[in-house]
Amino acid sequence: MPNRILSTLISSVKMFYRSKSSVFWTIAFPVILILIFGAIFSGGNGGKYNIHIQDLSDSQMSHKFIEALNQSEVINVIDVGKDVNISEYIRENSPTAVLIIPSNFDSAFIPGATNNTTQLKLMIDPTSTSANVITSIVISVSDHFNLAIAQGGEIITLKRTDIASEQFNFIDFFLPGIIALTTMTTTIFWTVDIQSRYRENGIFKKLMTTPLTRMEWLATQILWQLVVVFISIATILVVGIALYDVELTLDPIAILIIISSSALFSSMGMILARFIKEPETAGTAANAITFPMMFLSGTFFPLETMPEYLRAVAQVLPLTYVSDGLRDAMVYNNIVGATNSLVVVVILAMIFFLIGVAVSRWKVE
Amino acid sequence: MLGPNGAGKTTTVEILECLRSMTSGEARVLGLDVMKKAREIKYKIGVLPQDFNAFDLLTVKENIQFFGSMYDRMLDPMDLIKVMDLQEKADEYFKNLSGGLKQRVGVAIAMVNDPEIIFLDEPTTGLDPKARREVWKVIEELKKKGKTVILTTHYMEEAEILSDRVGIIDRGRFLALGSPREIIDEHGSGSHCIIANADAKCLNVLKERWPDHEIRNGNFIIPLRDKDNLVEIIYALDGSGGNYEQIQVTRPTLEDVFLRLTGRKLAEGGDTENAE
Structure with missing residues (x-):
């Protein structure tokens, strides 16, 4: 069995670097994101x-x-x-x-x-x-x-200090959000694309004739997505450090959150691709799922600024926990908060993986 | 398995390949129940599915290697490449191959686990005549190696040339099963002698001698009961002193059998082109 998974992974790597557009978008998308955010938050009048x-x-x-x-x-x-x-x-x-x-x-x-x-x-x-x-x-x-x-004396005075340690600048706070977002979009879009394309061009049918099981296939896809995600994240960190003096590093909890969230979003992609047959429609559906999460999960705007009902929506969106967890781990150094988010993401990942296995058919319909 | 589009050929083989659940009945491959022993069966068979595709951005050799690694043991990819005569294309990306070459890669992949049975589902559909003959050659190689090949096709010629045994299938049912020779003998209408454009002198003699004749499009058609008939016909023609253009002996084909069994021609048998 490990032989099958390993050889699928090796083939995926080969196909990845041979496809110039895959390499380009895996690297370009996060770079574009971080350039946009960097430009917004590092320039101008410093938030005055x-x-x-x-x-x-x-x-x-x-x-x-x-x-x-x-x-x-x-x-x-x-x-x-x-x-x-x-x-x-x-x-x-x-x-x-x-x-x-x-x-x-x-x-x-x-x-x-x-x-x-x-x-x-x-x-x-x-x-x-x-x-x-x-x-x-x-x-x-x-x-x-x-x-x-009135010559009144001040009784209450206020001294302000920043909540996180002072070495961080504004983009540091947004970086975990960008990483969460990249993890989600990369995995969902890749998975949906591969699943619907392989079904359409008949590769699935051929794979089904071999002893490869659907569990092995799903596991391989999740492992491979993880590789792609880490390529993207490495790009984000390198560009962030080079251009904007980003001070963040990945600690073990952050890495665990990234791993479990890629499993979570890959499984989501599997489920999506299972029910939407045409590759073109599948892409649109992936957009329909990722777009609301992008804006409602506190990735771009803090949840506190949202109306109550939107905050309630955010509470059920998986990306909220990924963003929160990564921010707690990477910026606030809040181990408890980060661990809580990690637990939520791990449980969601397991649920979605099992649903993914349950709904996927390893048979011709 | 010979039958028109929509006859149920692919459905049948996909059940045997454990790709499709059956709604009723029982099917066994190498004595193994397809519903209970799917995994065991998959190790023992090789499949070229209809509309076969491999990974575009892997080379021929890498594709064979990849699919081989799905099994516990595999044949040497280079040997398979040699058998399929793909040496020159071994390091070519799959996407750059022509249709005929892609099918040959598909056959190579179907053989990679040294299977006991090879299923080829319409391996020549959509190929030009040259590519079709290339694939035939490959299938004949498989036969020579002693492999059991189950082939589906809607080309009568293909079934007749390649098969040791043919099953004619229509609307989900087998209508005839046996060697092409046996089926034709059993269901065919026997051999005929056709005399084209015979003049009145010839016709007078022939009509009198063979009252069970038929005349179609200026052709005088006589059923051949045994091999002496032909000699008698030639003597009769010679003796009549008349002229004729051509004399020809035809034997029935699987096409004729299908026509006799279903009342339709193979090519027009399907409800829709893409029914399968």
Whole structure:
């Protein structure tokens, strides 16, 4: 029996490197992914929010206020000239947030002045995801000024540190997601492609005439997918390290999660290919399965930002546990969390493998 | 197994090859029940399935090696390549081979486990006449080596030339079984002498002498009861002093047998081309 599995694997390797398009896509797809994510998260203004400020006061106090906003480190102040017509400016530049500092701003700070209030005007695009963040920063800086005027002392102070160790940059957080995604797409698409193609061109029929069993065939396919997955992941890590100073490495739990998830997704591909006969349709079906998982499993967007019902959906998607587990293992060093995810993935892999064996027919229909 | 498309040839052999479940009845291969001993049977048979395909990106030799490794023991791939006369193509990718060569590789693969029975399911369908003859040669080689070959075909000529025993199958039933000679003798209409374009002088003599004659398309057809008949016919023609264009003796073919048994011709027997 090992002879049969070994020789199928050897043949798969030969066919793989002889097919230029297989090699290209196995390497190109993850490279494209990591280049896109690298470009998004390593360039630009470092995740700062732009706020356009028209300073009508142009006084010592208003300068201090702007300085305070700047010091928050998440606000990028863009100065709008004093004489600019603000409604025209908004029409032309479509800013997310515009803050107008009134001309009486500094007079409010004069001790004993009769009219001790001033009103900042914050205009904000409510559809923008950063609206809440910008609003709360402006409010907190204003509060700070209010407190200072009232000469109240600060009782609560805040010191912020990053949750993961500080050597990581933003792309490090996304890398486990990219690895999870690559594992899923590679295995599902390969499996669906091979299964439907071999059925169509009659190779299956020939294989069925030999003593090879369907269990051996499924096992061989899963082992082979694992090889392809590790080629892809190695590519991701090499490109990540070379271009974006990625600091992550694969620890044993991460490797176990990758192994069990490729078994899981290969089995899914088997089941899919079993029920969809034409190779063309099978590809579309694979897309229909991988696409929602891509977006709903916390691979690209954190689950916390999703509405409750979508989070509930994410809880039943296998990719969620792969992404979570890999992130826990590779970024947060959270052994317990990673192990929990690993257990879920292993159980799912076993269930799907058994379903795959049960539904696959080693007979002509 | 000779029969038109849709007769049930492939279904029958696929049951024997343990590729297909049967709905009723019993089938044994080498004494082994196909439902219970499928794995044992698979070790002992070699199969060239209909529409055979191997791995495009493996060479001829690698394909033979791959399928050989599925068994506990295998013949030397290079020996098989030699038997199939594929030496020049041994290191060629399977996808680059012509249809006839692909079928030869298929036969080589079917032999790789040195099987006791080789099943060849329509090995020449879709091949041009030259490639078809190449495959025939290979099958005759197998016969010479003493292998049992079960061949399905809808070509009458192929069955007649290659078979020791023919089973004529139609609509799922065997209509006749035996050597081509036996089947023709049993179900055929006997040999005939055909005299083409005989003139009135000849015809007068012939009509009187052989009242059981037939005239079709200007041909005068006389059933031959025994071998002396032919000599008598020639004497009669000679004695008549008339002229004729040609004299010919035909013996019935499996095609004629099929026509007599089913009322249809082999080529038009199937319901659809792709029924199998």
